[in-house]
Amino acid sequence: MPSEQRLFSLVLALVVSPSGATKRELLSSVYGYADRYRHGPISPALEKQFERDKDQLRSLGIQIEAFDDPQDAGNNQLTRYRISKERLQFPADLRFSERELMLLRLAALAWSEGSLSAESRRAAMKLEALGAGLDVQHLGIAPRLGTAEAAAAPLQRAIDAGRAVRFAYRLPDRPEPLLRRVAPLRLHRAEGRWHLISWDLERDAARTFLLARIEGRVQQLAEEFAPELRLRIDAAVAELERLRSDRRAVLCVRPGSIAEARLMSRASGSRGAARCGAEDHREIEVGVLDPHIFAVELIGYGADVSVCEPERLRDIVVAGLRRIAEVHGPRRGADADAIATADEGTADEGTADNGMAAGRGGASGA
Numbered sequence: 244m245p246s247e248q249r250l251f252s253l254v255l256a257l258v259v260s261p262s263g264a265t266k267r268e269l270l271s272s273v274y275g276y277a278d279r280y281r282h283g284p285i286s287p288a289l290e291k292q293f294e295r296d297k298d299q300l301r302s303l304g305i306q307i308e309a310f311d312d313p314q315d316a317g318n319n320q321l322t323r324y325r326i327s328k329e330r331l332q333f334p335a336d337l338r339f340s341e342r343e344l345m346l347l348r349l350a351a352l353a354w355s356e357g358s359l360s361a362e363s364r365r366a367a368m369k370l371e372a373l374g375a376g377l378d379v380q381h382l383g384i385a386p387r388l389g390t391a392e393a394a395a396a397p398l399q400r401a402i403d404a405g406r407a408v409r410f411a412y413r414l415p416d417r418p419e420p421l422l423r424r425v426a427p428l429r430l431h432r433a434e435g436r437w438h439l440i441s442w443d444l445e446r447d448a449a450r451t452f453l454l455a456r457i458e459g460r461v462q463q464l465a466e467e468f469a470p471e472l473r474l475r476i477d478a479a480v481a482e483l484e485r486l487r488s489d490r491r492a493v494l495c496v497r498p499g500s501i502a503e504a505r506l507m508s509r510a511s512g513s514r515g516a517a518r519c520g521a522e523d524h525r526e527i528e529v530g531v532l533d534p535h536i537f538a539v540e541l542i543g544y545g546a547d548v549s550v551c552e553p554e555r556l557r558d559i560v561v562a563g564l565r566r567i568a569e570v571h572g573p574r575r576g577a578d579a580d581a582i583a584t585a586d587e588g589t590a591d592e593g594t595a596d597n598g599m600a601a602g603r604g605g606a607s608g609a
Contacts, residue, residue: 249275250296254326257307263323266293297324342399392437392454395430397461402427407444407466411458415535420458425450426468428476433483434509434532440479442472449479453536487530492537493551495524500547503527526551534559542567 252274256264270276270289279289297307308325394410401408408427411420425441432438436453443450491511496503510527531537538559541548550557 253296257326260325263325265321265323394454394457394461398427398439401463405467407464407468409462412452413456413458426472428473440476449475487532490531491528492531492556493526493528495526495549497524497547502544502547538563
């Protein structure tokens, strides 16, 4: 197998093992070593390969920590190895331009499919069974920069050219998409999704559109827009932040869950004991740009999260759960309602179209 695959699998195992893993645990489980590992004394060839791989990772700037087993200090056969996640993170002062983010996003798409191979996942399970303390549910380490948006490239070309565009835009409460003619000013990322900051040429007002809700082809027009419109970008971005700050949702989340890990990074704080009645949950408060977008995310978290307020968000989540029950469940009618009611307000990060509707409780693009 290529050495890159073996090194990548080794890095995965070392990153997700906070308490470290011994040489034997790694050699018996990690893809690239396990097929040559035999119980009993470790073969000199395999041990040399492991040492060479450690040296190669260190030469790439990846620091591998080695420490004694606390119960048997000095026994090098029980030395534990790990890679600190903090040392692999971007520097706090590192910033990317919108164009650089777009390129990174495309690279992430190419990488994400191979982020965690079946062999690597099986190796992780073996290590977890050996008591290595793996955080398997957070194992995938490919950058999460979003899915491809067909509208991104033509919009960026129009922004660079300073030309107006026309496209169809679908709102969550409209059966048919609406035609919009705008001056595209900037592609902006908020809450993990790409938005178009623009000036609506028909309404003579700032509008923000979610790229995932743009349907069909983006048509670049011959019409050029006034360069001074770009001066309105900062105000439009500030308005998005104000909307997110003003619109709050109170949620009950289960500690230690994926929901908590992802939502706490956006929470303004924890409220302590949860009013939902579950003793092992706690309340948090988060900002919401648009309830339809946020509901899609929440539905995926299942019983790990429930909506306390606002009522409108809870209603959207329950309606989404009922639709899922009706489409996928063997039961219909009252049974489907019972399923949704039992799971009322629950929600995990899903992958559905998202959008914002200005003037309709959302943050953009009516």
